[in-house]
Amino acid sequence: MIKKTKRSTLIAAVLIIALLGQSWFFNPSTVLALPVCNAVGVTNRANYESDIIYELMTDRFADGDPTNNNPYNKSNSYDPSHTDINKYFGGDWQGIIDNIAYLKNMGITAIWITAPYNNLDDPYLENGTYYNAYHGYWAKDFFVPYEHWGDWAKFDQLVATAQNNGIKVVIDYAPNHTSHKDNVEAGALYRNGALLGRYDNDTLGLFHHLGTRADYQTSKYEYQNYALANLADLSTENATVQNYLNDSIDVWLSHGVDGIRNDATLHQSDAFRTVFADHINAISDPVFHFGEYFISTPDAKYDDYRTSPDRTGIQILDFEFANVARATFGDFSKTMQDLKNMNNYTANGSADSPYYTWQP
DSSP, X not given: OOOGGGHIIIIITTTEEOOOOSSSOOOGGGSOOOOOOOOSOTTOTTOOTTOOEEEEOHHHHOOSOXXXXXXXXXXXXXXXXXXXTTSBOOOOHHHHHHTHHHHHHTTOXXXXXXXXXXXXXXXXXXXXXXXXXXXXXXXXXXEEEOTTTOOHHHHHHHHHHXXXXXXXXXXXXXXXXXXXXXXXXXXXXXXXXXXXXBTTBOTTOOXXXXXXXXXXXXXXXXXXXXXXXXXXXXXXXXHHHHHHXXXXXXXXXXXXXXXXXXXXXXXXXXXXXXXXXXXXXTSSSOOEEEEOOOXXXXXXXXXXXXXXXXXXXOEEOOHXXXXXXXXXXXXXXXXXXXXXXHHHHHTTOOSOOSSOOOOO
């Protein structure tokens, strides 16, 4: 687990979120600038201990290029009024570039952006409502930029502009799945535009075919091999899939990204997480790599969560701290004594939690 000395990196700092309105864009010009903070330089991509990380959702941050708001002219996709939160609002990499000075003046030294690769182009229809991949978690092709955000030249400009202003760039990356199994693409996986397979035509064994995990299915095997929320679950034990994901992350690293946030690590096997982490750490200039292993408080998975970094090499966001802190200062359902107790039993990665060990 990430030690207390590093929580400023991945908990307190990450809580500086782009809290943007659902029906209108945030207007940076109305916010007063704060003094710039000193932090670890952008050349040190493995150390975020003194960085202030600003998480932002690219689509909801700022629209710098209206021409990519609906690149395929899809119906039920883009909402220019910014009222339907299931549609694109038009934010893009140009919008981030245009506001780098704003971020720098707040003292931000790292931005964590939406997954940058190509996602499902068509809206997904479920129970009469159209949903879109504005969040970046419905992958289609991990090797190319998403047209809604920009192209390679624009991504390179974003990275260069951020780094020239002392800001590192962390990308979200979700190697657990593609898109919904039953959408128009049937969860298809592409490589540089070439179709590799679909969930319903999977000759290469790219996906697990065990169905969607139900709430009552809580074993480790079920979390790691059943589909999450009906998303086509990648068979990460398959060498073809492993090579695909390793090669794709190399592409983004070659474009200068400074860090990787690994989505849904709870749903990935220890073996794959270890292989993936070893691959990233083997590059000549390793970047910081952390993951989302979501737990509640209390949670039967606590001990597996606690020991995950030592087993896999991927650090994790401290949900135990976040859960108790929110309950203490948010809805006041926990006391300062509860907060103190949590700090005591997690301070050194201790197993002395009041919660029990997960039985796979």
